Structures are given as structure tokens and as C-alpha cells.
Amino acid sequence: MKKWYYLIMMLVLALVLTACGGNSSNEEGSSSDNDSTMENEGSTEEGTTEEGTTEEGTKEEETAETAMVTLKDAEGNDVGTAEITEENKGVTINLQATDLPEGTHGFHIHETGKCEAPDFKSAGGHFNPADVSHGTETDDGPHAGDMENLEVSADGTVDKEIMNEKVTLVEGEDNSLLKEGGTAFVIHAGADDMESQPSGDAGDRIACGVIEK
Template sequence: MKKVMLFVIVAMFTLIVGACATDKDATPQQNKDEAVPVSSSTPLDIDIINTKDAKVGKATLTETKEGVKIGLKIEGMEPGTKAIHIHETAKCDPPDFKSAGEHFNPGHKEHGFDNPKGFHSGDLPNIEVSDNGTVNVEIIATNVTLGQGENSLLDEDGSALVIHENADDYKTDPAGNSGDRIACGAITK
């Protein structure tokens, strides 16, 4: 009986070692139809300023496989629902921030998630400013990148994150009836 048990143990050990060696020596195959995952990049921190050129918060942008994650922390704002968009130029000259240009729109679409001809790559979902004037939210911008290419936020003139005084209606071109620009952060390398 002891010889049989020893034989079974040796046989099992041989099978396990052989299976491990086969897996270790195997060359992984990548299906050409599968997307290669994007590795996370080093987070990019940008300051957000208001119309009086005072810092009111920051945004942290990180490349993920889903798109660019925007972690937004702001204080001292008027409560309510606000539009937030990515604009085409990394210039935040107060008080109106028109220096940031139009929405980031390399695909030459119209504005708005509900617009049949839209949407801009820089269109983002509305944010909610709490009753105490703060925002602490994460947004995924799926149609942009911090890498290279047509949809790069870090092209030669950068881009800007702009908050508007009102909510975006998600359909009216060019900016969703979102009102004046009230905060801005330049996105540069």
C-alpha cells in the first residue's frame, strides 16, 4: 500500500511540474482583433482658476484604457449644475477665458450628446456644485487622449478645462446654452 501511495504522489508531482514547465515555456499569443490595453500614465495636475484669477481647485488627468480620467476638486463656486467642457487651447486669461478658444473638436462635429450631428470630443457630462460650493467628482473623457494623435489634449497648443455658469442642455450648438465661462484650467505638458 505504501508503494502505491508513493507511486501516486510521484506521478502527481511529475504531472504538476510538467504542467508548470509547459505554461512557463509557452509563448503568449495575442489575438490581433483584441485591443492592446493602454497603461496608466503619470497623472497630470492642473490648477483651476476663477474669473478673478484666484485658484479655486485642481484637476488631475490620467490616461486609462477607457479614456482620460478627470478628477476634479473645486471649492468656492456658486451651487448648482454646471457645464464642463474641454476647450481647444491651453490659455486661461480671466475674466472671460475666451482665450481657451472653442470646444476641443478635432472631428468637426456639432455640440451635444443629444445632438444627432454631435458630439464634440471635448463635450463632458454636467457637474453638480454642492450647496457648500464644492465639487469632488471623477469624469471619464472617452474621446480624448494624453498620448499622441488627433485627439491629444497635449498637442502643440494644449487644451483647457472650462466650467460654465449654467448646465449644458446637451444639444444646442456650439456650447449647450451653458452661459459664461466661470473657471478654467490650462492642460499642458
């Protein structure tokens, strides 16, 4: 009788141990599956972050470089602003000015970033890195700094967008407006005839602004 009793007890113990071992294996398997799922989710999130960073970097590279210029008259009064935006080819200049004499006025980029009143001669001559003649009406012109005339209305204002394909805001280039020593915008008292040397016979300099970032 005792023999059978011990055999039954050993059988029950064996069954219990077997059941516990199976549960342990299932729990370990579930834990492993959970760990794998978390790792995959982590990888996905990291991948998304990296992709987002790449897209952000691309957007920053595509962002156009700009420069803002304030123009002053001979008395030191602010008379206008010009925003320069780097384009695929050249730059766009958005000029807004007030308190200017009515009529047609020469508008140029000059070679030195200094605007010392009252005559603004400190700005030097026209920006001319290619060393060519002045004006669109000459065979080997124009200067990189030559631009179309401004038409100032009777109320002394002008709002104009100008495209200049001969200059850039990219530093280090020969035709960069941000070269060492700088450059400047100058508005003249008269119209540029686009052919007289060396500056189009546009008269006195009545407003000037240094080009900088």
C-alpha cells in the same frame, strides 16, 4: 654497496617527485573548479540584473501617464484641481473644486491652452478634432470636449470623477489634450443643455485651467 645506495636514493627522489606532481595537479584542478563556480555565479547575478531591468522597464511602460490642472476664477484665485489619468480607452478626470456657485454647471475641454481672465474667451471653442456637432442629444455629436454637467453643492464644492473616452494624453494623436497650443478645462455659469449649438448654452465661463504635463 655504493651502487645499492644510489639506487635507493634515486627511487626515493622519484617517489617524492611523483607525489609533488600529484598535489600540483589536484591544486590546479581545484583552482579550475573554483574559477568555473565563480563564473557561473557571476553569470547568474548578471542574468538576475538583466531580468530585473526588464521587469523595471515593463513597470515603467505600464505606469499611467498623468497631467495635473489648476483651475482659477475670474479674479485669479485657485478654485480647483483636476488630475487627468490615461486609461486603456480615453482618460479619467478627477475634479475637486471649491468656492463655486451652487447648482448645475457645464464642464468642457476647450481647444486652446490659454486662460486669460476675466472672460476666458482665450480658451476658444470646445475641443472638437472630429468636427462634429455639440452635445449628446444631437445626431452627430458630441464634441470630444463635451462632458457631463457638474453638480456643485450648497457649500460651493464639487468632487467628481469623469470618464472621457474621446480624448487622450498620448502626444501626436489628433485627439490629444497635449496637442500643440494646448487645451483647457472650462467651468460655465449655467448648465449645458447638451443640444444647443455650438456650446450648449451654458453661459459665461467662470473658471479655467490649462491642461499640461
